[in-house]
Amino acid sequence: xxxxxxxxxxxxxxxxxxxxxxxxxxxxxxxxxxxxxxxxxxxxxxxxxxxxxxxxxxxxxxxxxxxxxxxxxxxxxxxxxxxxxxxxxxxxxxxxxxxxxxxxxxxxxxxxxxxxxxxxxxxxxxxxxxxxxxxxxxxxxxxxxxxxxxxxxxxxxxxx
Amino acid sequence: xxxxxxxxxxxxxxxxxxxxxxxxxxxxxxxxxxxxxxxxxxxxxxxxxxxxxxxxxxxxxxxxxxxxxxxxxxxxxxxxxxxxxxxxxxxxxxxxxxxxxxxxxxxxxxxxxxxxxxxxxxxxxxxxxxxxxxxxxxxxxxxxxxxxxxxxxxxxxxxxxxxxxxxxxxxxxxxxxxxxxxxxxxxxxxxxxxxxxxxxxxxxxxxxxxxxxxxxxxx
Numbered sequence: 001x002x003x004x005x006x007x008x009x010x011x012x013x014x015x016x017x018x019x020x021x022x023x024x025x026x027x028x029x030x031x032x033x034x035x036x037x038x039x040x041x042x043x044x045x046x047x048x049x050x051x052x053x054x055x056x057x058x059x060x061x062x063x064x065x066x067x068x069x070x071x072x073x074x075x076x077x078x079x080x081x082x083x084x085x086x087x088x089x090x091x092x093x094x095x096x097x098x099x100x101x102x103x104x105x106x107x108x109x110x111x112x113x114x115x116x117x118x119x120x121x122x123x124x125x126x127x128x129x130x131x132x133x134x135x136x137x138x139x140x141x142x143x144x145x146x147x148x149x150x151x152x153x154x155x156x157x158x159x160x
Numbered sequence: 161x162x163x164x165x166x167x168x169x170x171x172x173x174x175x176x177x178x179x180x181x182x183x184x185x186x187x188x189x190x191x192x193x194x195x196x197x198x199x200x201x202x203x204x205x206x207x208x209x210x211x212x213x214x215x216x217x218x219x220x221x222x223x224x225x226x227x228x229x230x231x232x233x234x235x236x237x238x239x240x241x242x243x244x245x246x247x248x249x250x251x252x253x254x255x256x257x258x259x260x261x262x263x264x265x266x267x268x269x270x271x272x273x274x275x276x277x278x279x280x281x282x283x284x285x286x287x288x289x290x291x292x293x294x295x296x297x298x299x300x301x302x303x304x305x306x307x308x309x310x311x312x313x314x315x316x317x318x319x320x321x322x323x324x325x326x327x328x329x330x331x332x333x334x335x336x337x338x339x340x341x342x343x344x345x346x347x348x349x350x351x352x353x354x355x356x357x358x359x360x361x362x363x364x365x366x367x368x369x370x371x372x373x374x375x376x377x378x379x
Contacts, residue, residue: 003266006353007262007266011262014255014357015255017361018254018255021250022247022248022251025247061199082203112205133205137212137216138248139244140200140244142200142202
């Protein structure tokens with residue numbers, strides 16, 4: 001075998017074994033577990049906007065956001081500043097006059113997946129979610145919870 | 161003055177200097193981590209990703225060079241990014257060691273010496289030049305510089321274990337560091353690529369595995 005072939009074989013073995021090692025060693029992180037139930041395509045919340053204030057459960061960073069529902073789709077104004085998630089389908093179920101909703105949004109340009117699960121009682125929203133980034137070499141997750149309402153905040157600037 | 165007392169004093173002084181260096185290095189890493197405020201947010205994740213990729217490439221390249229303390233980059237990345245980065249550091253370390261071995265094994269020794277001189281790495285070039293006229297066994301014996309004949313004989317017999325120990329020995333930068341050791345191992349021609357790969361895969365695993373699975377904190 002020529003030297004070039006030997007070098008190529010070593011390189012391929014190193015890269016291949018490295019990739020396999022990454023797959024085995026890289027701890028998997030699950031997205032937010034959304035309760036099962038009788039979910040159906042969302043429309044109950046169409047036309048609503050919720051102004052929420054939440055917190056990163058690990059770092060304590062305060063998160064402000066506006067969640068918009070229209071035509072069976074959902075968008076986080078804050079997330080939109082980091083990636084063009086666009087409008088994503090949302091699902092709802094009604095349990096004892098409480099609206100439960102969930103949505104999964106994916107960034108088309110980077111490996112970010114955000115899973116949302118919330119409940120709406122009258123105009124009050126309770127929310128939980130995970131922002132998970134799955135790079136080839138690691139997984140990183142931000143867990144957050146928030147609450148809000150349809151009433152805009154006094155300070156109209158929505159920042160993250 | 162008693163010569164044995166002088167050497168003991170020298171040893172103690174060197175040991176204290178090493179401890180001081182480690183304390184200062186740990187303090188420096190802590191300061192850098194605080195200054196960077198490395199909380200990964202959606203807003204900075206892309207920048208962090210680019211930094212990690214650049215750091216990994218630099219780490220592989222530098223660690224493969226003789227006498228370059230590239231391992232510190234890996235330790236700094238582990239300290240800055242935590243256990244999540246351990247698999248990447250581990251794979252990059254193995255890749256770097258195999259790169260150095262492959263360069264030593266397949267690059268003509270004259271070309272390698274000229275390349276290192278081009279990089280103004282005179283010590284590394286001298287290491288290669290010193291190894292050039294030696295036989296494969298004698299090149300391995302270089303790695304066991306200062307050891308008794310018996311130690312060299314055992315080193316040759318159990319050369320893969322010797323290689324693993326040499327790569328992991330603190331202060332091995334005196335004989336070329338991980339990159340230099342692997343380059344000379346390649347130059348010696350007495351190490352098979354497959355067994356070298358397995359040896360290195362095991363030899364460099366303790367720190368990343370401890371960080372990943374035992375929660376070792378490097379800060």
